[in-house]
Amino acid sequence: VQIAGPWVRTAPLTTLVASAPYLHNGSVPTLEALLEPTDGRPVSFTLGSGQGAFTFDTRLPGNRNTGHEFGTRLGAQEKQDLIAFLKSL
Numbered sequence: 001v002q003i004a005g006p007w008v009r010t011a012p013l014t015t016l017v018a019s020a021p022y023l024h025n026g027s028v029p030t031l032e033a034l035l036e037p038t039d040g041r042p043v044s045f046t047l048g049s050g051q052g053a054f055t056f057d058t059r060l061p062g063n064r065n066t067g068h069e070f071g072t073r074l075g076a077q078e079k080q081d082l083i084a085f086l087k088s089l
Contacts, residue, residue, distance in 0.1 A: 017087045021047065027058050027065035031086060035079045038066045 011019070022028040029045040042065075044057045058065045071082065 013086065014089045016089060021045075021056070023065065023068060025063060026056065027063055029056075031083050032079070034068075035071045035074065035082070037069060037072045041065050 017031065020029060020031070022031070022034050026047075028034045028041055029047075033041045041058070043059060044055055047054045047056055057063060071079070074082065
């Protein structure tokens, strides 16, 4: 059964570290936070600086950072190793 067609494209992992924030709605600020369980992720964080600064609040509708728990059960060293690898790409 074909579940996807040629129109499905995923971003390459190269320069992944430079593409923060993460998830489809930008609700997770860092790779470290992405590997934490949902309740351990930041509730709000600042994007940008100066007059262009914006506070992202995950409590607002559409801004939730729940789900996507892949990797959250890794050990601390495994998380560090994974992040180091992703940053090296």
